[in-house]
Amino acid sequence: MYVSVVLFTADLRLHDHPPLRAALDGTREVVPLFVRDRGVADAGFAVPNRLAFLADCLRDLDSGLRRHGGRLVVRSGDLVEEVCQVVAEADADEVHMAADVSAYAHRREARLRRALEADGRRLHVHEAVTTALAPGAVTPASSDHFAVFTPYFRQWSRQRMRDPLGVPRTIRVPEGVGSEEVPSRAGLPGVSAGLAAGGEREGRRRFSAWLRQGIADYEDRHDDLAVDATSRLSPHLHFGTLSPVELVHRARGAGGPGADAFVRQLAWRDFHRQVLAARPAAATADYRTRHDRWRTERTAQEDIEAWREGRTGYPVVDAAMRQLRHEGWMHNRARLLAASFLAKTLYVDWRVGARHFLDLLVDGDVASNQLNWQWMAGTGTDTRPHRVLNPVTQARRHDPDGSYVRRWVPELARLEGLAAHEPWKLRGPERDAVDYPGPVVDLAEGLDRFRRARGRA
Numbered sequence: 001m002y003v004s005v006v007l008f009t010a011d012l013r014l015h016d017h018p019p020l021r022a023a024l025d026g027t028r029e030v031v032p033l034f035v036r037d038r039g040v041a042d043a044g045f046a047v048p049n050r051l052a053f054l055a056d057c058l059r060d061l062d063s064g065l066r067r068h069g070g071r072l073v074v075r076s077g078d079l080v081e082e083v084c085q086v087v088a089e090a091d092a093d094e095v096h097m098a099a100d101v102s103a104y105a106h107r108r109e110a111r112l113r114r115a116l117e118a119d120g121r122r123l124h125v126h127e128a129v130t131t132a133l134a135p136g137a138v139t140p141a142s143s144d145h146f147a148v149f150t151p152y153f154r155q156w157s158r159q160r161m162r163d164p165l166g167v168p169r170t171i172r173v174p175e176g177v178g179s180e181e182v183p184s185r186a187g188l189p190g191v192s193a194g195l196a197a198g199g200e201r202e203g204r205r206r207f208s209a210w211l212r213q214g215i216a217d218y219e220d221r222h223d224d225l226a227v228d229a230t231s232r233l234s235p236h237l238h239f240g241t242l243s244p245v246e247l248v249h250r251a252r253g254a255g256g257p258g259a260d261a262f263v264r265q266l267a268w269r270d271f272h273r274q275v276l277a278a279r280p281a282a283a284t285a286d287y288r289t290r291h292d293r294w295r296t297e298r299t300a301q302e303d304i305e306a307w308r309e310g311r312t313g314y315p316v317v318d319a320a321m322r323q324l325r326h327e328g329w330m331h332n333r334a335r336l337l338a339a340s341f342l343a344k345t346l347y348v349d350w351r352v353g354a355r356h357f358l359d360l361l362v363d364g365d366v367a368s369n370q371l372n373w374q375w376m377a378g379t380g381t382d383t384r385p386h387r388v389l390n391p392v393t394q395a396r397r398h399d400p401d402g403s404y405v406r407r408w409v410p411e412l413a414r415l416e417g418l419a420a421h422e423p424w425k426l427r428g429p430e431r432d433a434v435d436y437p438g439p440v441v442d443l444a445e446g447l448d449r450f451r452r453a454r455g456r457a
């Protein structure tokens with residue numbers, strides 16, 4: 001009897017799951033396996049917010065599998081050793097898993113393939129499971145990847161994507177393969193108070209609600225900080241409780257300018273993945289060096305602390321950083337503002353900011369986080385690498401009545417309208433009544449320092 005192992009990684013769902021479907025087509029019994037990989041923890045990626053969301057996802061995956069006659073096997077340790085152990089216990093012939101893009105994922109996959117093949121077993125790696133289009137599926141004439149989004153998007157949009165797959169009817173798991181208890185978020189320390197719930201059912205519920213109520217207004221309202229009119233599906237995409245292929249199909253089915261704008265954002269996600277797949281070093285090294293001599297933890301410690309804690313004295317930046325801490329999530333416009341402020345106005349190494357984001361973001365993701373940070377720092381794929389976002393102008397435009405600031409910075413809750421964006425303009429008793437720091441840097445001085453550093457003064 002043929003047995004296979006399906007190794008779940010960043011694809012924690014039953015809908016549209018090519019590895020599971022392929023395994024069930026070719027074999028009678030399947031071991032659905034998740035390994036809590038020690039290597040991920042050793043690299044500092046197993047942070048409380050993502051562990052909590054992951055626990056929700058695993059519990060939901062286990063109950064989904066049980067509804068179809070199966071169960072989830074959970075192990076902890078070195079991923080390659082654990083998979084080989086389960087393969088031996090189940091006497092499995094093959095392993096199916098989704099392709100991934102980071103250098104770590106590539107090394108891990110190569111080690112797993114060698115270990116399995118040495119033992120006469122096979123590894124099948126499936127593309128377009130965690131992306132809508134496989135990295136490398138479209139390339140420009142002269143390179144192995146696209147370095148600019150617009151031409152990438154043009155090609156991406158023309159490709160025919162595979163059809164989404166349904167949920168398998170029956171899953172039979174061989175007897176005798178033991179599992180650890182499926183983890184739970186209960187009692188996990190350090191989790192953000194406002195962290196969203198994970199799991200495939202929750203992801204699908206959110207996505208259906210988004211198609212019904214949110215997507216139509218997305219194009220017009222996605223940059224409005226207070227209205228919060230984006231999908232908030234990023235953690236579900238990060239953990240793969242939703243399939244990007246299915247999202248593209250269903251959004252296109254809904255149609256309209258909002259759906260087009262949403263699909264374009266999903267293409268941004270694929271874009272960064274194809275950059276990282278081709279240039280894995282971009283996770284830590286400048287994609288395009290500008291020969292910056294950044295300020296660092298050693299030379300700008302106080303500024304960095306003020307930024308992390310949301311007390312830079314620039315209300316919209318502080319609101320963004322406090323939302324991050326409270327929810328483990330941040331609006332895209334807020335991420336742009338917070339990143340521009342750290343990397344350009346304070347001229348601090350983008351890696352310091354990227355690390356802080358990865359410590360807290362529930363959707364914290366090597367490709368999307370590092371390459372968006374590089375984009376904003378001007379060392380990545382932005383075609384206008386020296387632009388600096390002015391936090392006051394941006395706040396007036398994207399938080400036009402100050403509600404976002406008042407929601408996240410309670411010290412300013414009594415300031416009306418646009419006054420919340422410039423508390424330093426208050427005078428006398430009004431100023432004395434507001435317990436809020438003055439600006440850590442003068443915007444003109446920050447701009448000047450950055451322009452000089454980039455040789456553009």
Ligand SMILES: Cc1cc2nc3c(=O)[nH]c(=O)nc-3n(C[C@H](O)[C@H](O)[C@H](O)COP(=O)(O)OP(=O)(O)OC[C@H]3O[C@@H](n4cnc5c(N)ncnc54)[C@H](O)[C@@H]3O)c2cc1C
Pocket residue numbers: 222230231232233234235237238262265266268269270272330331332333335336339357361363364365366368369370372373376
């Ligand atoms: C400095 C910085 C750091 C970021 N770090 C991350 C990260 O770690 N993980 C992450 O998923 N996104 C990251 N982003 C991208 C973006 O901010 C988030 O994906 C988005 O805010 C998530 O909210 P949403 O699901 O409501 O997005 P929506 O606006 O509803 O977009 C739908 C989906 O498209 C994808 N998407 C949207 N914008 C981008 C983008 N610029 N790059 C890549 N994918 C995108 C996301 O998967 C998102 O869920 C970062 C952006 C910046 C500027």
